[in-house]
Amino acid sequence: xxxxxxxxxxxxxxxxxxxxxxxxxxxxxxxxxxxxxxxxxxxxxxxxxxxxxxxxxxxxxxxxxxxxxxxxxxxxxxxxxxxxxxxxxxxxxxxxxxxxxxxxxxxxxxxxxxxxxxxxxxxxxxxxxxxxxxxxxxxxxxxxxxxxxxxxxxxxx
Numbered sequence: 001x002x003x004x005x006x007x008x009x010x011x012x013x014x015x016x017x018x019x020x021x022x023x024x025x026x027x028x029x030x031x032x033x034x035x036x037x038x039x040x041x042x043x044x045x046x047x048x049x050x051x052x053x054x055x056x057x058x059x060x061x062x063x064x065x066x067x068x069x070x071x072x073x074x075x076x077x078x079x080x081x082x083x084x085x086x087x088x089x090x091x092x093x094x095x096x097x098x099x100x101x102x103x104x105x106x107x108x109x110x111x112x113x114x115x116x117x118x119x120x121x122x123x124x125x126x127x128x129x130x131x132x133x134x135x136x137x138x139x140x141x142x143x144x145x146x147x148x149x150x151x152x153x154x155x156x157x
Contacts, residue, residue, distance in 0.1 A: 005142050017069050017128065020124075042057070053113075068092055
């Protein structure tokens with residue numbers, strides 16, 4: 001199980017999603033009015049002069065991240081059934097695309113909270129779902145390669 005390269009890729013996908021859960025996703029600051037909009041996996045916070053003006057829940061991002069972690073872990077445990085493992089990885093990629101969609105939705109919502117145009121900064125958490133998508137795709141590639149190898153050996157017998 002652990003000696004397969006796809007298991008390493010799936011573990012890296014899990015690590016990327018755990019890092020996303022504990023790091024900032026997006027911040028935007030207006031220095032003229034001392035306003036800050038901060039997006040994390042749990043909330044979208046709008047502060048003005050260190051006073052919270054508005055706070056919206058973004059628990060959907062955290063729920064999808066935990067679902068992604070769960071699918072990757074289940075995929076690691078189903079190493080004997082490669083086809084099911086590939087299905088779990090594809091579902092995981094769909095969940096990760098959903099997370100990226102939530103990022104876009106909540107960052108647009110945060111843009112609306114800040115009336116003045118200002119530069120937004122993407123945090124480390126913003127890039128982690130993309131890393132997880134790449135890791136899942138690589139894992140699927142190597143699972144597919146193993147499946148082809150097993151089928152070619154079966155044909156020889």
